[in-house]
Amino acid sequence: MNWEDFLSFIALQESSSLLNPILRNAHIINESDTSITVSCDNLGIKIYIDNKRKEIEEYIELFLKSKKSLVTLVEAKGKKKAKAIEREDLPILSYPSSLQYVLEKAYLQERFTFENFAVSNSNQIAHAAAMAVAESPSVQYNPLFFYGGVGVGKTHLMHAIGIHILKKFPEKKILYCTSEEFTNDLIDLIRKKDTLQFRKKYRSIDILIIDDAQFIAGKTYIQEEFYHTFNTIVKNGGQVVLSSDRHPNEIKELEDRLRSRFAGGLMIDIQNPDFELRTAILLIKAKERNISLDIDAAKRLAERQTDARALEGTLLQLYSKSLVLNSNAKITTDMIDSEADKQQHNFIQNSNPNDIIKTVCLFYNIKSADLKGPSRKSELAYARQVTMYIMRTVLKTKLDEIAFFLKRRDHTTILHGVDKIAGLMMRDERVHKEIDTIVHSL
Amino acid sequence: MKCTVKTKSILPYLQNASRFTGSALSKVTALSGTLLRVLDTSLIVKATNINDFYEATVLCSSSQDGKMLVDGKKLVEFLALIPDKEVVIEKKDTSCVVHTSRGTGVFSCFDDSDYPDFPISPVDYVELNKEFIEAIPLVSFSASKEESRPILTGVYVDTSLEQLKLVSTDGFRLSVVSANTTTLPFPSSILSSRVLLDTITMLKESKSLQVGFNSDDQIFSFKGDDSVVHMRTIQGDFPAYAKVIPTSSQTIVEVDRQEMITNLKLCGIFARDYSNIVIFEVKKEEIRMRSKYEGEKNSIQTQGYISFSGEDLTIAFNYKFVLEFLQLVHSDTITISFGGSMSPCLFAPTDSLKEIFLHVIMPLRTDEVLT
Numbered sequence: 001m002n003w004e005d006f007l008s009f010i011a012l013q014e015s016s017s018l019l020n021p022i023l024r025n026a027h028i029i030n031e032s033d034t035s036i037t038v039s040c041d042n043l044g045i046k047i048y049i050d051n052k053r054k055e056i057e058e059y060i061e062l063f064l065k066s067k068k069s070l071v072t073l074v075e076a077k078g079k080k081k082a083k084a085i086e087r088e089d090l091p092i093l094s095y096p097s098s099l100q101y102v103l104e105k106a107y108l109q110e111r112f113t114f115e116n117f118a119v120s121n122s123n124q125i126a127h128a129a130a131m132a133v134a135e136s137p138s139v140q141y142n143p144l145f146f147y148g149g150v151g152v153g154k155t156h157l158m159h160a161i162g163i164h165i166l167k168k169f170p171e172k173k174i175l176y177c178t179s180e181e182f183t184n185d186l187i188d189l190i191r192k193k194d195t196l197q198f199r200k201k202y203r204s205i206d207i208l209i210i211d212d213a214q215f216i217a218g219k220t221y222i223q224e225e226f227y228h229t230f231n232t233i234v235k236n237g238g239q240v241v242l243s244s245d246r247h248p249n250e251i252k253e254l255e256d257r258l259r260s261r262f263a264g265g266l267m268i269d270i271q272n273p274d275f276e277l278r279t280a281i282l283l284i285k286a287k288e289r290n291i292s293l294d295i296d297a298a299k300r301l302a303e304r305q306t307d308a309r310a311l312e313g314t315l316l317q318l319y320s321k322s323l324v325l326n327s328n329a330k331i332t333t334d335m336i337d338s339e340a341d342k343q344q345h346n347f348i349q350n351s352n353p354n355d356i357i358k359t360v361c362l363f364y365n366i367k368s369a370d371l372k373g374p375s376r377k378s379e380l381a382y383a384r385q386v387t388m389y390i391m392r393t394v395l396k397t398k399l400d401e402i403a404f405f406l407k408r409r410d411h412t413t414i415l416h417g418v419d420k421i422a423g424l425m426m427r428d429e430r431v432h433k434e435i436d437t438i439v440h441s442l
Numbered sequence: 443m444k445c446t447v448k449t450k451s452i453l454p455y456l457q458n459a460s461r462f463t464g465s466a467l468s469k470v471t472a473l474s475g476t477l478l479r480v481l482d483t484s485l486i487v488k489a490t491n492i493n494d495f496y497e498a499t500v501l502c503s504s505s506q507d508g509k510m511l512v513d514g515k516k517l518v519e520f521l522a523l524i525p526d527k528e529v530v531i532e533k534k535d536t537s538c539v540v541h542t543s544r545g546t547g548v549f550s551c552f553d554d555s556d557y558p559d560f561p562i563s564p565v566d567y568v569e570l571n572k573e574f575i576e577a578i579p580l581v582s583f584s585a586s587k588e589e590s591r592p593i594l595t596g597v598y599v600d601t602s603l604e605q606l607k608l609v610s611t612d613g614f615r616l617s618v619v620s621a622n623t624t625t626l627p628f629p630s631s632i633l634s635s636r637v638l639l640d641t642i643t644m645l646k647e648s649k650s651l652q653v654g655f656n657s658d659d660q661i662f663s664f665k666g667d668d669s670v671v672h673m674r675t676i677q678g679d680f681p682a683y684a685k686v687i688p689t690s691s692q693t694i695v696e697v698d699r700q701e702m703i704t705n706l707k708l709c710g711i712f713a714r715d716y717s718n719i720v721i722f723e724v725k726k727e728e729i730r731m732r733s734k735y736e737g738e739k740n741s742i743q744t745q746g747y748i749s750f751s752g753e754d755l756t757i758a759f760n761y762k763f764v765l766e767f768l769q770l771v772h773s774d775t776i777t778i779s780f781g782g783s784m785s786p787c788l789f790a791p792t793d794s795l796k797e798i799f800l801h802v803i804m805p806l807r808t809d810e811v812l813t
Contacts, residue, residue, distance in 0.1 A: 016556035022492070042592065043660065043677055048558065076678055116522050170612070399719030 001036060001064060002032075003028040009063050019055070022048055026072070030228070031201065036060065036068050037196070039075035063401065073196060075204075100140045102166055104173040112159035116284055122276035123153055126268045130157045134164035137172070137207055137239035141266035143230070146243040148270035149437040151309030154243040157270075158209045161241055175202070176209040179216045181228075187226055198225075198371055203232040207239045214244040218253035220398045230261055240265075245437070252365055266420050272436060278302035278311060291319045292330050304340035307440050314339065353391050353405045355442060360387045363438050372407045385417035392418045394439060443533035445480045447500060452485065452529075453521050455498040456668065457490035458644045460514045462496045475552045476514030476731050478531065478538075480505045482714045488560065489514060494637045495560050498669035504530070506748050511554035512538040520547045521789050537557025564654030570664075573622040575651065577608050578642045578798050580619045582811045583766055585635035586612035596632035598680040601625045609683050610635055615763050616683055616786075616802040628655040632676040633662060641671040687802055688788050691779035693724055693752030696792065697745060699776050703768045705731050705743035706761050719806055720761035724780065725754045732813075735759070748775050758806040764789070767801050 011020050025045050030037040040046040049056065049072050061067050103110055132140045144161075146154045162174045177185075182202070191197040202208065208229070212294055216222050230240055247269070248254060248262045264265045271280065273331070279295075279302040286293035293315070305314050318331045318339055325335070361368045364383045384406060391397040391405070392414070399411035408414060424431045459476045477488040485502040488495070497544040510533040520540065521529065533551065540547040578597070586594035591613075600607040606621040641664050645651050648666030655662050664671045709720045712733035723730040732742040757780060768776065773793035780787050789801040 017553050018556040018558070021473075042493055043674055044491070047659070048492055 001031055001060075003038075006060070006063050010059050013059060016052075018048075019052060023056075027201070029075070029232070031068075033066060035071050037071040037073065039073055041074075043074055045129065045416075046074050075200070075387040103163065103169065106123065106162060106166065107176045108159050108162045108166070108174070110163065111288075113157045113163055114160045117156055117160055118273075118277055118280040118284055120274060120280065122271035122274055123157075124275055126153075126270045129266055129268055129395075130161050132166075133241065134161045135168070135241060137165055137169075138234075138237050142234060143240035143242055143262060143265035144149055145248065145262050145265060145267040146241075146270055147245065148247065149245050149272055149433060150440050151307055152270040152272055153308070154270060155211055156213060158243060162209055163206065167430075173204065174207040174209070175205045176211070178211045179213050179222075182210060182226065183216065183219065183222050186222060199229070201228045205233060205238060207241070209232055210243045211243050212245070213242040214246060214251050214254075216254075218249045218260075220255075223255050223258055226357075227255070227258055227261070230258075243414065246361060272306075272433070273308045275302050278305070278308060281308065283314060285315055289316075289319070291315065294330075297331050297333055297336060299334045301331075304336060306436075309440075314343075343424065347394075351395055351442060353395065353397060353402070356387055356390050356395070357405070359438055359442055360390070363434075363441070372405075384412060385421050388414050388417035388440070389421035390435065390439060394442075443478070443480050443506060443510055444503040444530065445485050445502035446488055446528055446530050447485055447528050447532050448501040448624075449521055449524055449526055451500050452487070453518065455487045455669065456521065458498065458640075459487050459496050460518055460646075461512055461640050462489040462491050462494055463464055465494075465565075472511065472552055472554065472557055474513065475511040475554075475673050476517070477509060477511050477557055478511035481505050482507070484661040490558055490560070492558055493674040494634065495672040496669065497560060500668070506510070506532075509554065510538050511552040511557060512549050513552075517547075520549075533714050533783065533802055540609060543590070553664050561656055561659050561663070562674075563670065564656045564663055567652035567663075567665055568626060570651045571623050574606070575642050575646050578638055580763045580795075581608045581610040581617040582635040582639040583770060584612055584615050584801070585610040588612075591633060592676050593678045593680060595635055596676040596680075597635045597638055598630070598683070599626070600630045600633050602626055604628050604648040607651050609680070610684060611681065614760070614804050615767075616686060618683065618687070618802075620798045626653065628653075628662070629657075631655075631660075631662065632678070632680055633673055634676060641673065645669060645671070649741050651762055657772055667777040686786055687800065688779065688781045688786055691752070692785075692790070693750075693755055693780040694777060695724065695729065695731065695780075696775050696777045697703055697747040698748065699768055699774060701745055701770070702764065702776070706765050708743050709733050709741070710761050710765070717806040718760045718762050720764075721756060721758050723754075723756050724749055752780070755780055755783055757787070759787075759803060760806060763803050767803070771795060771799075 007020055007023055010023065022045055026038040026040045026049060028036060029039045038049070040049060046216065049070075053070050057068070057070050060070065094228075114127075114131065117127060117255055126146055129141055129144060130146075133142075133144050146157060148154055162176055165172055166174055179181075184200075186195075186198055189195055211355065212225075218227055233240055242262065244251060248259045279298045282293065282298040282301055283295070285291075286298070300309070301314065301318070305311055305417070315331075318335055321335060324333050357368055357371060360383055361371055364379065364381055364386075366380060371387065373380070375381075387406065388402055391402045392399070397405075399414045402414045403409070403411050406414075421431070421435070425435060456476060463474050463476065473491060475489075477486075478490070479486040480502065483502060483504075483505060485500045486497060487500065517538070517540070524542050524544070526542050526544075530575070532539050532541070536551050538549040538551050540549070557785050559765045560644075581597050587596060589595060594610075594612055596610070598607075598609040599608060602625075604625060606623055606625045608619045608621060610617050640807065645666035646666060648669075652665045653662060656663070660677075662673045664673065706720065709731050710718070713720045716734040717735040720731055721734055723732075725786045728744045728746050730742055730744050735788065771791035773791035773795065775792045777790050777792060777796075778787055779790075784805060784807065786802045786804050789803060790796050791799065
């Protein structure tokens with residue numbers, strides 16, 4: 001219901017001279033099939049409206065031609081924004097030593113900052129955009145949408161944005177969460193019949209940071225709630241930052257209105273870190289943990305370990321080995337080679353073709369029965385060929401075994417599929433990224 | 443409606459009433475008016491902004507019962523210029539007519555059919571002593587003037603302890619007064635600082651000042667001899683103020699209050715161009731105050747101490763915050779306790795108020811202090 005139109009309608013009725021002007025100090029915040037919720041600037045207005053509830057509900061019925069109950073709550077809405085706190089001002093209510101408390105409240109992790117974010121060609125635009133938003137939230141790119149594969153630094157950048165904003169604007173209300181947490185929160189409060197509490201929590205935020213936004217796809221009510229939350233925050237001058245593992249256009253079952261909202265800001269692709277960036281990340285992580293790692297060892301490790309997320313884990317494994325093997329706890333290139341070979345061997349031992357089939361089906365959103373079936377539809381055939389390629393190159397499975405798993409007639413089909421994907425990977429960067437993403441998620 | 447009333451009697455009440463018709467909601471015609479009601483020999487003056495309500499009773503004569511809603515501010519301006527001791531106020535059709543020896547003033551009446559109902563007065567009232575009245579100005583100046591954060595525009599009346607505490611903060615400074623009175627038998631609440639100060643100003647000359655609480659409507663009523671102010675509480679949780687009061691200090695100084703006022707006013711001439719920032723260089727020999735970026739130029743003000751203990755430090759303040767505190771208290775000297783360049787500082791008078799009043803100001807972060 002358009003509130004302004006409703007107020008104009010009331011003005012034409014024989015209502016009290018006070019009603020319409022007072023209703024202008026209320027704002028509709030939610031509407032369902034059976035009720036309309038309005039927020040009032042203060043308790044006096046709420047009480048006045050509550051006393052006139054019956055009259056207002058009659059007007060609503062006349063206006064909408066359907067009965068809806070009126071719910072009121074008090075929500076202070078500054079008609080003018082509080083003066084921006086100058087850089088020098090330190091609020092008394094959260095002075096420097098409580099930064100940790102403030103970060104905890106916002107669910108931000110102090111270890112993810114701009115200072116320890118390694119920048120390279122694959123992520124420098126994302127880094128620049130993140131810095132711009134952190135310096136001046138809600139001014140430049142709203143929303144800011146990062147997408148990319150696993151371990152490329154999306155979460156790091158999002159935390160860094162939040163921390164930077166909190167340091168610069170301590171009075172801002174910031175919340176970081178994953179879309180799964182958003183969903184769980186909503187479900188929990190629906191169960192407790194307290195959706196107003198949910199809306200109060202999320203819609204009064206100045207900066208909302210949502211990680212893994214792709215998981216709201218396919219969930220109608222969650223998407224609707226998120227849509228309204230998004231609109232309210234942006235309308236109130238807030239900033240939204242999101243991330244996903246793929247471009248919004250590639251997120252299936254995502255509502256068009258959300259897709260269009262995301263497209264209204266800036267969408268940035270973060271590529272997998274290249275060799276130089278992986279080396280830089282290793283050196284940063286080694287320094288943070290006081291691990292002795294020279295540049296040659298860092299380069300070797302960056303060569304052997306292409307998964308950015310696994311870099312730190314591998315580094316720590318090597319470090320603990322080095323503590324046992326040599327007294328100065330130095331990580332050598334031999335240790336790196338030996339560990340990498342061992343990991344490869346373990347991976348092949350522990351993985352099986354069914355894992356690959358499952359992962360590919362999940363990625364392309366197809367059924368495993370269709371993947372193994374006789375259908376030659378292009379999307380199924382393509383997914384099938386990707387499966388063949390991964391089984392062959394990663395698990396080193398024999399061609400006839402692959403044919404058996406995928407219910408193909410003979411090994412030549414498999415060979416053709418593997419070669420086709422190998423060729424596509426060389427020509428098309430997008431295919432290369434897709435395969436990498438699937439392999440990493442194994 | 444018609445009555446004859448002494449000009450000097452009614453004027454102050456109309457002026458008080460106009461304080462309640464000056465809110466944003468006063469664009470609503472009915473709420474921009476003052477209600478006048480004659481009941482026998484009483485003229486009742488009422489005004490409200492829907493959250494706070496004012497009513498006063500004035501004696502009148504030659505009366506005819508009735509009521510009307512008029513533009514109170516215009517009426518005040520008119521009556522202030524009238525030399526007559528008495529005026530006749532009457533309602534004629536839809537106008538309010540004021541008869542004076544110089545002629546008449548005609549004011550349009552507003553539609554009063556939907557004028558908000560006033561809260562029901564509480565059953566029980568409790569006497570307020572002068573300590574409470576004197577405490578209000580000591581806290582209200584620290585409350586925020588920004589409506590975007592309503593909680594901070596209020597004074598927190600903390601009745602949870604044995605002694606009544608009044609607290610206010612705007613986020614950058616904090617005032618706490620332990621009123622020298624036993625606590626009130628009402629729940630701790632947040633009251634609008636502006637309205638509370640206005641109320642005390644209006645009612646402080648009363649022989650008796652009482653307060654009551656209506657829990658259904660969440661309204662406090664302050665009753666004087668012939669006026670009542672009903673004040674709605676501000677909903678929400680007041681910040682945990684106790685945590686920010688410093689409990690230890692690195693440096694404590696005592697300085698002459700008037701001298702510091704003069705020095706700050708001098709620095710303020712230059713500090714105005716730099717966000718009101720004044721740098722305090724607190725050294726063992728003296729305290730030096732200057733505007734930011736002034737360096738060694740001659741706009742530095744120096745001041746000696748009555749006493750000094752601790753270490754040298756450099757700290758920056760919004761000089762207006764410090765000046766407001768200095769001008770509010772009356773002691774010859776004040777003490778400042780510094781916890782460090784980035785820590786909240788405690789300001790206190792050195793007279794009898796020091797037992798009950800403390801003021802905390804948060805310093806500013808500037809490059810000159812950090813380096």
